Amino acid sequence: MCSEGGMNGAMQNINERKQEQRLNAEEKALLENFQRNENHSLRTLLGLYKGHYLDLFLSVVFFAIKHSPVWVLPIVTANIINAATEGGDDAVRTILINVLVMLVLIAQNVFTNYIHTWLYAKTIRTVERELRSSLVRKLQQLSITYHKQMQSGRLQSKIMRDVEQVEALSSQIFISVLSIILNIFVAFGVVVFKSLTVFAFFLATIPVAVIIMVAFRTKIRSYNRDFRKEIEETSVRVMEMVELIPVTRAHALEKQETRKMNTQLSDVAKKGLKLDMLQSLFGSISWVAFQIFQVITLAFTAVLAVKNVIEVGDVVMYQSYFGTIVAQVSGVITLLPTIAKGLEAVNSIGDILNCHDIENNSKKKKLKDITGSIIFDHVEFQFDDADTPQLKDLNFEIKPGETIAFVGGSGAGKTTILNLVIGFLKTTKGRVLIDGNDIKDLDLRSYRKHIAVVPQQSILFTGTIRENITYGMDNISEERLWEVIKAANLDELIESLPDGLDTIVSEHGGNLSGGQRQRISIARAFVRDPKILILDEATSALDSISEKKIQSAISNLVKDRTTLIVAHRLSTIRNADRIAVIGNGGLEEIGTYDELMAAKGEFYELKVLQS
Numbered sequence: 001m002c003s004e005g006g007m008n009g010a011m012q013n014i015n016e017r018k019q020e021q022r023l024n025a026e027e028k029a030l031l032e033n034f035q036r037n038e039n040h041s042l043r044t045l046l047g048l049y050k051g052h053y054l055d056l057f058l059s060v061v062f063f064a065i066k067h068s069p070v071w072v073l074p075i076v077t078a079n080i081i082n083a084a085t086e087g088g089d090d091a092v093r094t095i096l097i098n099v100l101v102m103l104v105l106i107a108q109n110v111f112t113n114y115i116h117t118w119l120y121a122k123t124i125r126t127v128e129r130e131l132r133s134s135l136v137r138k139l140q141q142l143s144i145t146y147h148k149q150m151q152s153g154r155l156q157s158k159i160m161r162d163v164e165q166v167e168a169l170s171s172q173i174f175i176s177v178l179s180i181i182l183n184i185f186v187a188f189g190v191v192v193f194k195s196l197t198v199f200a201f202f203l204a205t206i207p208v209a210v211i212i213m214v215a216f217r218t219k220i221r222s223y224n225r226d227f228r229k230e231i232e233e234t235s236v237r238v239m240e241m242v243e244l245i246p247v248t249r250a251h252a253l254e255k256q257e258t259r260k261m262n263t264q265l266s267d268v269a270k271k272g273l274k275l276d277m278l279q280s281l282f283g284s285i286s287w288v289a290f291q292i293f294q295v296i297t298l299a300f301t302a303v304l305a306v307k308n309v310i311e312v313g314d315v316v317m318y319q320s321y322f323g324t325i326v327a328q329v330s331g332v333i334t335l336l337p338t339i340a341k342g343l344e345a346v347n348s349i350g351d352i353l354n355c356h357d358i359e360n361n362s363k364k365k366k367l368k369d370i371t372g373s374i375i376f377d378h379v380e381f382q383f384d385d386a387d388t389p390q391l392k393d394l395n396f397e398i399k400p401g402e403t404i405a406f407v408g409g410s411g412a413g414k415t416t417i418l419n420l421v422i423g424f425l426k427t428t429k430g431r432v433l434i435d436g437n438d439i440k441d442l443d444l445r446s447y448r449k450h451i452a453v454v455p456q457q458s459i460l461f462t463g464t465i466r467e468n469i470t471y472g473m474d475n476i477s478e479e480r481l482w483e484v485i486k487a488a489n490l491d492e493l494i495e496s497l498p499d500g501l502d503t504i505v506s507e508h509g510g511n512l513s514g515g516q517r518q519r520i521s522i523a524r525a526f527v528r529d530p531k532i533l534i535l536d537e538a539t540s541a542l543d544s545i546s547e548k549k550i551q552s553a554i555s556n557l558v559k560d561r562t563t564l565i566v567a568h569r570l571s572t573i574r575n576a577d578r579i580a581v582i583g584n585g586g587l588e589e590i591g592t593y594d595e596l597m598a599a600k601g602e603f604y605e606l607k608v609l610q611s
Contacts, residue, residue, distance in 0.1 A: 077320065142357055198300075201297065375398075453536070583602065
């Protein structure tokens with residue numbers, strides 16, 4: 001019989017799986033929509049709301065009901081004026097009935113407006129969440145090469161600013177645009193019913209609106225695109241500036257950095273001003289055109305009243321409805337910049353969601369366990385923007401549990417070899433075999449559960465030391481955690497801190513030394529108990545005391561694991577089972593430390609240079 005805790009845990013897992021399936025379905029539908037309508041921003045935007053159309057339809061219904069007083073008021077006003085001017089026994093009764101109708105319509109606005117707002121706001125916020133969630137998921141799928149080429153500031157701008165622009169556009173569509181369409185439809189409908197002559201006069205305004213919009217549309221779209229790109233560039237520069245503040249301050253470069261940022265901010269301001277002035281000109285021309293039409297309409301309907309073609313009260317009604325039409329058309333023109341921004345944001349988001357540079361793991365072999373055997377079989381690798389391969393015909397084998405160190409000059413390809421083993425890069429020719437399996441045929445997610453990476457620059461996030469060590473490993477016991485901490489030579493540090501493992505790590509680990517940050521990275525690798533361990537210059541740029549502690553921690557970590565080490569300090573790899581010298585696109589030498597020193601080849605010369 002299951003315990004209550006077990007039942008709760010099982011239910012939680014079931015709910016989590018259901019939520020994951022729902023999110024996957026949402027993401028798939030959203031991605032298909034972007035790919036299907038890649039060159040049609042408006043269709044893409046409308047496609048975002050697939051599955052929410054019923055809520056939107058009901059929102060429109062309640063909008064029409066709540067907005068009805070605006071449409072009925074001109075008719076009621078005309079009826080009251082006509083009753084007052086004509087007099088008669090039923091005049092007072094007509095006035096009271098019309099007033100009562102208006103009071104009822106006005107009162108219902110509170111209830112219907114609440115329902116309308118809840119329906120459309122819930123829909124928009126849901127789509128906003130789905131968009132950001134899909135962007136985050138897609139960024140997790142995109143290749144490491146893509147992330148190296150795309151600046152993080154641009155990605156941040158797309159996730160935050162561009163989605164916000166899409167949300168703003170959606171709000172405008174379901175409030176302003178909806179209001180405009182319904183107002184115009186009702187106004188024309190009443191005018192058609194009352195007088196075809198006046199309706200024909202009203203229709204003359206439509207070509208004017210179309211001409212103005214067509215004249216400005218292309219320029220507004222172009223200016224919005226330029227402004228959006230400049231904002232993205234500024235976001236990149238701001239992030240770089242913040243990260244460089246310690247270097248800037250250390251070299252007294254504050255004024256130069258400020259000048260550089262001011263230049264960038266001036267460029268943004270200039271493009272923004274250019275856009276503002278175009279929008280202002282656009283708005284003022286449309287306003288003047290329609291105000292002239294409204295004055296002409298007043299004169300036209302007044303002449304009809306004088307000739308008894310229409311009643312006096314109808315002049316006010318027609319003037320009100322034409323004013324409504326003018327206001328709505330002007331509203332469309334005013335909204336065009338917002339619509340252009342929103343559609344440009346849709347295109348910007350599509351840059352990520354339509355990108356095909358992804359790490360595809362579907363229907364590939366999953367590994368439950370590995371021994372740690374690695375073979376490079378005639379491997380060649382060339383970067384897309386390079387003229388020649390960085391690695392050519394690379395052949396060697398790493399046995400399970402073996403520690404192999406890679407040395408060589410900068411740019412020789414040492415880190416590239418590590419990235420090929422991790423699966424961040426794919427071979428141009430040849431194969432990288434993991435336990436006899438071509439890494440290209442593997443579900444890399446299942447494979448990477450058995451590896452751990454300690455990079456040159458330790459990457460910590462804002463949170464506790466405990467959270468940084470156990471990142472991605474939720475079921476670590478306290479006993480196991482302290483074993484890891486001691487193996488990583490972190491116990492003295494943890495015990496010296498008032499909050500111990502619950503000490504908060506500041507952004508990028510700024511409140512810890514370089515050696516402390518690196519030992520936390522090593523502890524994070526320890527806790528995963530990997531079969532393959534990758535160390536990319538893990539002791540570089542550290543003082544001798546920190547280096548000794550790190551070396552001791554690494555010695556504990558590499559036991560019984562296949563280990564690949566890249567190191568510039570050759571003294572730190574003396575105990576490696578083999579050392580591989582990488583240069584001229586391939587393997588120049590390979591052997592033990594003593595064998596390579598005795599051979600007096602490339603490794604020996606490198607060692608002499610460091611002595």
